[in-house]
Amino acid sequence: MKPYRRPWGGCNTALQLDEPGRAAPAQLADYGCPLHPGRFAIHTVPMRLAQKRAIVVGAGQTPGDTIGNGRAIATVFAREGAKVLCVDRVAERAGEVAAEIGGVAFVADITDPTACAAIVAEAKARFGGVDILINNVGIGGGGDGPAHVATEAAFDRIMAVNLKGAWLTIKAAIPSLRESKGAIVNISSLASLAGANMIAYEISKAAVNRLTQSVALSNAKHGVRCNAILPGLMDTPMAINTVSDVTGVDAEALRAKRNAQVPLGAKMGDAWDTANAALFLASDEAKFITGALLPVDGGMSARVG
Numbered sequence: 001m002k003p004y005r006r007p008w009g010g011c012n013t014a015l016q017l018d019e020p021g022r023a024a025p026a027q028l029a030d031y032g033c034p035l036h037p038g039r040f041a042i043h044t045v046p047m048r049l050a051q052k053r054a055i056v057v058g059a060g061q062t063p064g065d066t067i068g069n070g071r072a073i074a075t076v077f078a079r080e081g082a083k084v085l086c087v088d089r090v091a092e093r094a095g096e097v098a099a100e101i102g103g104v105a106f107v108a109d110i111t112d113p114t115a116c117a118a119i120v121a122e123a124k125a126r127f128g129g130v131d132i133l134i135n136n137v138g139i140g141g142g143g144d145g146p147a148h149v150a151t152e153a154a155f156d157r158i159m160a161v162n163l164k165g166a167w168l169t170i171k172a173a174i175p176s177l178r179e180s181k182g183a184i185v186n187i188s189s190l191a192s193l194a195g196a197n198m199i200a201y202e203i204s205k206a207a208v209n210r211l212t213q214s215v216a217l218s219n220a221k222h223g224v225r226c227n228a229i230l231p232g233l234m235d236t237p238m239a240i241n242t243v244s245d246v247t248g249v250d251a252e253a254l255r256a257k258r259n260a261q262v263p264l265g266a267k268m269g270d271a272w273d274t275a276n277a278a279l280f281l282a283s284d285e286a287k288f289i290t291g292a293l294l295p296v297d298g299g300m301s302a303r304v305g
Contacts, residue, residue: 047081048283053127053180055119057110057169058136058187059086059103060093064237065251069187070136071097072271073278078103080279082132085123110137110165116172123176130176132282135166135186135208140201141246147199155200162204163211170215174224181223185281186212187274190232190297194304209293216291225290227281232297233258235268264298 054077058070067075070088074097078084084103088094091107098105106122108115123130139161143154166186177184191198192205209228216226233239235255244251259267277296280286295301 047079048279048285049077049132050081052077052082052131052282053085053123053129054082054132054134054282055085055087055123055130055169055173056134056136057087057108057119057165058134058138059084059097060088060090061097062093062237062242064241066235066237066240067271068236068238069231069234069271069274070134072275073134073136074098074103075101076272076275076279077132077134077282080283083127085119085126087119110169111160113168113172116165116168119169120172120176129180130173131180131182133169133173133177133182133184134278134282135169135184137165138162138187138189138201138205140198141242144198144200146197150199158200159204159207162201163207166208167211170211170226174215174219177224178219178222182225183282183286184212184215184224184226185278186226186228187278188212188228188230188293190230190295190301192230193301212293213291220290225281225286227286227289227292227294229274229277229281230293230295230297230301231269231274232295232300233262233268234274235270262298262300263302267298269296269298 056070056074056077059074061071062068074084074086078101084101085106086094086098086101086103087106087108089107089109091105094105094107097103104122104126106119108119110116120130139158142157143151144158170184173184176182186208188208189201189205191202192209195202212226212228219226240251240254243249244254255268262268273296277294281289281294
């Protein structure tokens, strides 16, 4: 439970700061409980994912000077009371995030169906089940480009991770998610709707959108929800540091160029924006939302069409 103060509204599982009849601290003088005169309390709000069991695939941190989507999602989920299995293909990255948030690290290559089954088995062994699956893995670059430039090897590699990997983790987790009536959140991209320079990445994320809606409809009768987030231009290590290293463009110049393209405040979003959207979609607050493709993009998708 997270404590917060409010001036009235009753003692809903309140943490009492003093005994009846005793003077409350001066800073709480305006926070008396109308149901219990003379008693002052800090009222509490239930954590939004209390006791939920979450798998965050791609929880590791790509090197850079900001925070990535996976790490931010794992952090926010843990803060809101979830038990988090931090999955990454790099042991050091998974371990670092798990240590920060009090989660469990697990190393896996999601292009391998056996590894995907092992992810779910680990979550069940550690937590007793699965309530939430986050698919945050996505790669690009390395031979991707327009249709007449992209290499076959790059196309196959990107599809294997971005699309097949998401499908395999979902396939492995569905039986457990049906038991818990859980939720899946896939991290897609605004590039799934618009773009011209990364054919493999764009098609892979467009396919993730369709995967999301197919899974949502085929599992609705079982109480499983499936939604996707479409981040726009974000200030994350993969988007800035990795691109800067590959292209040789100065990171700050790249940030300035990307900021200028965003309608809302001429400033990119960050991983916390993605994480907060994932928190909502994974929580019971979104219990009647499934098959949704949620842009988190500062208005950029409003330009499409």
